[in-house]
Each structure stands twice: as C-alpha cells, then as structure tokens.
Amino acid sequence: MSWTDERVETLKRMWAEGQSASQIAKELGGVTRNAVIGKVHRLGLSNRAGEGASTADEVDVAPAPPPRPEAAAKPAEPAAQKPAVAPAAKPAAERPAPAAAPAAAPAAPSNVTPLPIRKAIIPAGQPLPPQPSANEISPEALASVREVEKRARKLTLMELTERTCKWPIGDPATDDFWFCGLPSVAGKPYCEAHVGVAFQPMSARRDRRR
C-alpha cells in the first residue's frame, strides 16, 4: 500500500481525533502502526506534548508556541483504556443485572442504618460498586465470584485492556480498590465468573423475584 492522498487524509483526520497509531493502521489496513507513526512524523504533525518528549528537555517556554486546544480534548484515548465500569448496552437476549451495574445507582442499602441526615455519606467499609446484593445472585455464582476474586490480578485502571476483566473490587474511595483483571470472556468486559453475575437471563431474574 502507498500513501495516497485519501489515505493520508484519513490518517490526518484520525490522528487529529486522538486515535492511536495502531487504531489508524488497523483502519487503513496494509500498514503497521510503525508505518503510521513514521508517516505522522514525516508529515510533521507529531508534537502533541505530554508524551515521550517529557524526558530530557526543559526548553519548554522559549518561543512559546500557541497551545493546542484539542490537546485537552484527548485525555485518555485508547478504547481499551476507557474505564467502562458499566457494561455497554447489550443486544437483547441478555441484559446486565441492575444490581450488578457498578457505577449505576448503588441500590439503596435499606439495612445499612438510618442515615436520615444528609451529611452522613456512606460508611467507608463496604464498597458501593459491584456488591450485587447477594440475594440477587445464585449461591453458586456468588461462591465462584468470591473464589475468583481471591485470584484477581488486582490491576489498576491503566492496566486494563480489552482482554482483562473490568470488574471493580473494593472501595474506590480507598486504596483497597482494584480491578479483577483475569482473562475476560471474548466480547464481554468481564471474566467468566463476573459475567455470571453481571449478565443474567431475564427469566432467571424473574424467577428469583420475590
């Protein structure tokens, strides 16, 4: 493949959008991310401070180049990086169990304690995230999850990829927090065990009702 005007244009557009070199390469096809990066440099549209250049150079403010507005527009770019704590919209056959939807509303713990006062937040003991109220999950799945969480790789946000389980464990408000990180089921954001509690057939949920 060669760099036709059209391909170069796509490259420029995607790079401007903050797409990673590998993503661009995948899109264009016929080239590697190295090729893309090489081209980006030859085109002179690299720059984008904050990255590698951080190493040896405090030459920063000399001619003081005009700040790039879009720089802020691309905070964390790679898709895999997106925390995506909450499962994305799913087909139809199955849907994330509300109770298991992490970031979502932490099912009001009716048994926690009065807490009538607004001032009182939430004890910092038990996590708000997953903790799918036990009564919503089958004992087997629960046991499985607990077992798995002992083996969790305890990954940090940045270590998550498309292939790691993104199930949050612990209390985000403390250091006692990490992501499962075990190999995720193809196409799903969680590992086998967590998929089990996160995705439940509607029928199963109905049956468990009451």
Add this chain to the structure above:
DNA sequence: CCCTGATTCGC
C-alpha cells in the same frame, strides 16, 4: 504482558 508514541537507519 498489554499498549503508547519516538527514533533510527537501511532500503
């Protein structure tokens, strides 16, 4: 390990 971009250098 996974993934980033940056650089080098033979072609």
Add this chain to the structure above:
DNA sequence: GCGAATCAGG
C-alpha cells in the same frame, strides 16, 4: 519517502 526494529514509557 518508507517502515521494521528498536527504544522508552504507562
């Protein structure tokens, strides 16, 4: 000009 290999880093 091109891009694989390599480097440096999260």
